[in-house]
Amino acid sequence: MFQQLDYSGEKTKDYELLIKQLDALSAGETNQIALLSNASALLNQFLDEVNWVGFYLSENEELVLGPFQGLPACIRIPFGKGVCGTAVSEKKTQRISDVHQFPGHIACDGATKSEIVIPVYHNNEIIGVLDIDSPVHDRFDAIDQECLENFVTVLEKHL
Template sequence: MFQQLAYSQDRMKDYELLIKQLHALSESENDQIAILSNASSLLNQFLDEVNWVGFYLWKNDELVLGPFQGLPACVRIPYGKGVCGTAIKDKKTQRVEDVHAFPGHIACDAASQSEIVVPIILNDEIFGVLDIDSPIKNRFDETDEEYLEKYVEALQQYL
């Protein structure tokens, strides 16, 4: 138990450092694409056992592929469809242990087994989502969810 707690505290410190790095990279930039590109790159370098990290942006009542790290992805996701569309519809983080068990999952990469999607809301308007996939089932836990939400919160200051 102590070892697990120490591991969790180390991960929290790592996430806090990651958020500081996001601030440092974003504070003097005003281009959204540049900010999102660096934000996805930071996460891709920081997180282990992930195969896709990126953003979908809300345009014309659907999510459209934005800056990302990973294999080519689905370009458009309708409102309420798949994990990303559900995160927007519910305005709530979706942490999915097994994407194949998620009703209506959109399979962009057959290797993906689990996923976490954090909605990005600016001034009560949908901006998009942060989407992270893993080839490992049940890859994301409560610590990931809490700190990825904090990461998005920090990111929102610059968008």
């Protein structure tokens, strides 16, 4: 299990290893569901203090539940609603230290206290989001955000 580290660079190195694992595991695979399934499993194994890791996929102006690790989740989220829908409408990562302070937060799991959502692109269009929830306030920092955005960038080249 990943251990929360300081800013000495070890955390970044651990993420770099994770991203290399994703790249190697995804090489040659073209099935989107298989790729997203393994990506969510890798993140779930790597990250500590998370209670949900997965993807929502874009379909007809809403996000539809895709491959994930965790408890059952909301199946459909309209664009612009909640943290995930906001990430799509604003076309940028949402890093929320306290989801209960986020206007319009959609509570799929009442234990979730913080969240990070990163848009996933294919051919310059958002095809979904990576959503990671934590039962800990302020779980995700700037290093997590940068490294998870890099993780998504590597994933995108395989989609």
